[in-house]
Amino acid sequence: MLSDKGRQELHNLIASDLVGTWGEIDRQLKAVVRLLLTQRPDIVRLYFLPVVWEEIRGLDRKQSANVILALLRAGVISEAGNPPVAEWEQALFYMRTRMPRYMALAEAWCEANPQDCLQPLKAAPSGRLAALERLAEPNDDQRP
Numbered sequence: 610m611l612s613d614k615g616r617q618e619l620h621n622l623i624a625s626d627l628v629g630t631w632g633e634i635d636r637q638l639k640a641v642v643r644l645l646l647t648q649r650p651d652i653v654r655l656y657f658l659p660v661v662w663e664e665i666r667g668l669d670r671k672q673s674a675n676v677i678l679a680l681l682r683a684g685v686i687s688e689a690g691n692p693p694v695a696e697w698e699q700a701l702f703y704m705r706t707r708m709p710r711y712m713a714l715a716e717a718w719c720e721a722n723p724q725d726c727l728q729p730l731k732a733a734p735s736g737r738l739a740a741l742e743r744l745a746e747p748n749d750d751q752r753p
Contacts, residue, residue: 610657610658610661610680610683610684611656611657611658611661611680611681611684611687612655612656612657612658614655614656615655615656615657615681615684616684616687616688618656619681619684619685619688620688622634622637622638622641622685623685623688623689630698631696631698631699631701631702632698632701632702634685634702635682635698635701635702635705638678638681638682638685639678642674642677642678642681646674646677653677656681657677657680661680665677678705679705679706679707679708680706682702682705682706683706683708683711685702686702686703686706686711693714693718694714694715694717694718695718696725697725697726697727699715699718700715700718700719700726701715703715704716
């Protein structure tokens with residue numbers, strides 16, 4: 610899904626002092642995406658593999674912004690080493706990727722920890738995101 614540049618930028622975000630929680634990572638991603646889409650949309654393109662970017666370009670403006678944010682969230686999880694869900698903010702973050710594999714992890718955590726699951730996790734996976742996830746799976750296997 611993400612290009613080497615996109616993965617590196619997410620790695621830099623995770624390693625920075627700007628974020629310490631899943632909620633902070635989510636807020637920073639939203640701010641960065643908003644800034645780049647309004648001021649430098651040409652840079653956003655560099656974060657994605659060309660085939661994924663072509664799919665994103667085929668969407669309307671709001672859909673593309675949501676897909677970009679969801680894919681970057683999934684990239685953060687991947688760059689963090691796909692950690693198991695351990696807390697509420699992380700479960701929400703995983704759900705917001707709208708990708709079935711991460712949503713299932715969040716739902717399983719909530720089932721195992723109902724006292725910590727502050728509200729029901731309800732979100733249907735996006736067909737477009739699921740298709741992009743399948744498209745990107747071979748690249749995940751090729752990562753070092």
